[in-house]
Amino acid sequence: MRPRTPHxxxxxxxxxxxxxxxxxxxxxxAHAFTAQRHNLALCxxxxxxxxxxxxxxxxxxxxxxxxxxxxxxxxxxxxxxVFHEFNKEFSxxxxxxxxxxxxxxxxLGTGCFDANLATANTNFVDTLAQCEAAMxxxxxxxxxxxxxxxxxxxxxxxxxxxxxxxxxxxxxxSMSEGLRLECRDTAIYxxxxxxxxxxxxxxxxxxxxxxxxxxxxxxxxxxxxxxxKPATACVPSCPWTPISFILK
Numbered sequence: 001m002r003p004r005t006p007h008x009x010x011x012x013x014x015x016x017x018x019x020x021x022x023x024x025x026x027x028x029x030a031h032a033f034t035a036q037r038h039n040l041a042l043c044x045x046x047x048x049x050x051x052x053x054x055x056x057x058x059x060x061x062x063x064x065x066x067x068x069x070x071x072x073x074x075x076x077x078x079x080x081x082v083f084h085e086f087n088k089e090f091s092x093x094x095x096x097x098x099x100x101x102x103x104x105x106x107x108l109g110t111g112c113f114d115a116n117l118a119t120a121n122t123n124f125v126d127t128l129a130q131c132e133a134a135m136x137x138x139x140x141x142x143x144x145x146x147x148x149x150x151x152x153x154x155x156x157x158x159x160x161x162x163x164x165x166x167x168x169x170x171x172x173x174s175m176s177e178g179l180r181l182e183c184r185d186t187a188i189y190x191x192x193x194x195x196x197x198x199x200x201x202x203x204x205x206x207x208x209x210x211x212x213x214x215x216x217x218x219x220x221x222x223x224x225x226x227x228x229k230p231a232t233a234c235v236p237s238c239p240w241t242p243i244s245f246i247l248k
Contacts, residue, residue, distance in 0.1 A: 015090040017041040019071060019130060020100030022049035024200035025149065028219030034061045041086035041093065043071035073100050073126040083133040095145040096134040098127050105164040116164040123168035143187035147226055148176045152194045152240055155247045180231055189229045193222055196240040211239055
């Protein structure tokens with residue numbers, strides 16, 4: 001049996017590491033978590049946007065601790081260094097959210113292998129490095145919560161521009177499921193999120209999608225799901241949970 005969290009500890013403020021935090025879902029989740037007074041370790045490629053985000057968060061919630069570091073997830077050595085430096089700074093990291101992703105890439109065989117390769121590397125190989133670094137921390141401290149951000153596109157194969165993206169997100173979801181099986185009967189939790197259409201930099205050039213929600217609404221739904229520590233969650237739950245069954 002997985003050990004239960006004592007009731008009086010469930011609302012404790014914790015230290016959360018979010019990658020891809022400079023914009024989009026990462027930034028949105030950072031705002032939602034600081035509203036709950038959690039401390040944040042934020043990393044991404046763009047230092048200027050990270051700095052601006054940190055200033056915003058501390059202006060609204062000066063009592064929390066927010067640390068930032070530049071991280072290019074394609075530099076695997078840097079991934080391990082940044083994650084462990086955050087862990088040392090905060091004394092422990094309670095939750096790590098593997099969020100950075102890429103959505104470019106056309107149909108296979110159309111002469112754009114480089115774009116598809118970049119998406120495959122960012123969404124799977126680079127997330128593998130982040131999960132590896134996260135699990136090193138959690139195994140050493142004997143507890144933790146790993147959150148991987150997949151997509152409803154991962155539920156079944158997609159075509160055209162979504163083909164490689166969906167395949168890599170499905171791979172991430174499968175890897176997360178394997179980790180969840182490994183961590184049964186421990187104090188390490190693994191959650192996979194399957195977001196629906198949420199307005200971000202990735203989606204703004206692809207036109208309005210069915211059931212698309214704004215960034216704030218989407219990120220609040222993600223944070224609510226994360227706090228429950230489920231194995232998997234479609235977000236927002238309505239309508240994506242019933243749609244996920246139809247897609248299967």
